[in-house]
Amino acid sequence: MKLTLTQRLSLVFAVLLVICSGTSAWLQVRSNRMHELEVVQGLSRDLATHIARDTQLMDADGLKPDAVRNLFSQLMLVNPSVEVYLLDIDGRVIGNAAPAGHLLRDHVDLAPIRRFLSGAMLPILGDDPRSVDARKVFSAAPLRANGQQIGFLYVVLLGEAHDVYDAKDATGMALKIALWSIGLVALLCLMAGLIAFAWITRPLRQLTDRVGRFDINATPEPVQTPAPALDSSDEIAVLDQAFAQMENRLGEQWRAITHQDQERREMVANISHDLRTPLASLHGYLETLSLKDSSLSPEERRRYLGIALDQSRKVGGLAQSLLELVRLEHGFVQPVIEGFSLPDLVQDIFQKFELTAEARTITLTATLPRHVPTVLADLGLIERVLTNLLDNALRHTPENGEVEVILAPRADCVAVTVSDSGPGIDAPLREGLFLRAFTIGGARRDGGLGLRIVHRILQLHGRSIQLVERPGHGATFTFSLQARTSMR
Template identity: 35%
Template sequence: MKLCFYQRLAISVVGVFMLVIGLFLWWSSHLQMNTQLHAQQLLHADLAQELVKNYPELNRANEQPQRVNTILSDLSRLMPGFEFYLLDTTGQVTHRVENSAPLERDKVDLTPIQGFISNDKSSAIRGDDPLHSDTGKVFSAASLASEQGMQGYLYVIIGGKQYDSVVSMLNDDKSMQRWALFVAISLMLLLGLLLALFRYFTAPLRSLSKAMQAVTSADFTPDAVQKGKMSWEAQSSNEVHKLGTAFNNTLDHIHSQFEELQQLDSMRREMLANLAHDLRTPLAKLQGYMEMLQTSSASLNDEQRARYVSVCRRSAQNLQQLINQMFEYTYLETGQYYLEKEAFPVAELIYDVVAKFQEQAQERSLEIVINPSQFNYQVYTDMGKLERVLSNIIDNAIRHTNKGGKIEIRVYEESGRVRFDVIDNGIGISELDIPKIFDPRFQAENTNVEDGTHAGLGLPISKKLLTLLDSDIRVESELGKGTRFTFGLAKAA
């Protein structure tokens, strides 16, 4: 059976409580007993010495044994809670009360006795009890001496066998049992109160646990996330309320992420729909002209056949370019890229990129100008990714510049960076559309898609590539007048 947190806590508290109470009672009893014995020993510390003074015959016990026995018997009757023994210098019992209980030991250790006589009474000193071989008792002791020298010791057990019998009888008394029962009931009530307090203080934790289980069992659906939120005191010093507040914040974060994922999924679907349309346009044109070449080849002259083949080739190129852009954008989105930065002159790269677009520009009667025509700037960046950025921006300029237009590429130094401007006098971009042109789903209303060309992903890819190259891109445009794209890269040292 699995136990909840409160049950485990309650069992642990009960166990610890009983252990602590048991140890406390044992220690209290032990301390009380030691204190009581110490008090008795201090109270009767001079008893043996006074008896030796009052009964000097004890110093000559060997000479007057009968008199000594009489003295010990009288003392035992006068003080029934004490036991009286005479010891020789080795600790051997030489005299005791006649007709008393048999001895379990007839010799005692003298070390505690000698310590007692030397006034070492900082704590209770226990000595051997001749009537009980397994227990020690507090005592009073005094030296016995005569003209012949040291004779032994008067050894008085405080709380002898009769005392133990009386204490045992009192412990068995009904009043003691009632007192013990009262203490037990009080402890149980205290324990019940503690458990009730624990249940009260852990109630918010149980509520939080139920809310967490409800959310997780519902697979973190938006409705479950909202229902799982509870009211907590955010500024409370209570740790459970802090935990509950943190849980609510986590649910809010999950909810916002869920909405963001839904939005991203919607964007992905929309982008895929747009890309599917862009793919279908060149593919349909390619298929149409190829079918015409196949079915009407005999009736076509060489000029018509060459034009159809040219259209098929351009459609295939557009199709390949769009597919490549889709793969490239996906790699950038998923972080599957690496940089190979190096220092190199940009002039040769720019002329190579422009040469790649000369045929396309000539078909549209466009002029591509590099200004200045000669320069020696070097940059430290990834050459391949810079080539992709320039190609995408120039391709975008060609597609959005009317026939007979002009595209200018400017290269200059500014604030320690090499700046690149790609300027065209094409159709331009509206002020409202400028913030959207790097969104892969966006296509402006005035986008030029004639002859099977497409909006593509060139600008979104360029934006991401420049971010990787620690750069940004600015756009300035005016409808009907043209557009300027500007970005900068670190100059090589």
């Protein structure tokens, strides 16, 4: 049978309570019994001494039968529970008033008697001559004749008569009251304990229900919950707060995974779209060359081949960008930090795009201050960043437009701004700009992968890129690189 935590705690508490109550009852009985024996023996401590002093029971010739009989008769009348025995110097019983067959020992251990006579702490139990192994409280005194000790007077204070009366439970009322009191207290403690356990484990049961109902697919938006105090004495409250934080964290991670999965789906769809267009064009022109090769003029054949090669380069460039993005996002590329001159890199990249800009009558402008500190970054990756940004700017800047690069030294970095005079990017398209492809004017802008690569490269450098507003210009991107002067 499976028990809940509350039931197990209650069962353990009940068992411990029964054990403690039983132990307490036994100790109570034991304590009462020892107290009774101590009182009886204390009150009768000098009884044997008075008897031995007032009655001549023995002389040098031995017992005096008449004195012994008179003593036993008087004691039986005064206190029937008292039994008197005469012992010789070795502890052997030489006189008694026991009925025939009731004397079961003919010798009494003298060690308790000596302890009693020396004034040891009461109660002291000695041998009961009318029992094989029983021990009872007693009073004892030495017997002397002619100045010499010839034996002991041994008085058992609670004899057979007391045992018979005690067996009838005539004196057990106080003990019964004590036992009933212990039982009632134990019952009340059990009820209080069960109520306390139910109250204490209530938060734990609520937390168990909450954990059982937890469904990551149905996790709501994270709720701001106060962090548990490190020195809190309520462990269940700390556990509840920890579970709430874990629930929020799992929900956030699940939403992030879901969002990333959606982004991957969109990226695959966008890449498929971007690949389908040049591949269809490439296939169409190659098919035209195959079917109409004999009827095409050399000029048409060269034009078709040029278009096919251009579409082939687009497919190759897209595949290369996709491969580069995968390598960046999966940690296959790690930046190698080195110092280099950013103005020299900008001028080298301008030379790369000079012919393209002239062909479209676009002006390339660079604002390079005289003293630009050396930056610390991966030269090849930063070259890729500037190449992608300039390539996007040139492709989306109309003829007779302008593309500008501005370097601005700061306290510990160099800010880089790349802007164009194109149509810019509408506000609804700016969300997730660096994580997916986007469109301008209804046409897909194929620089989506390029911007995502830029974003990832700068992330590897611990930097970020922003799209900022610059009056009179189109799309303006800015980022910063660490300057050598900031390193110590």
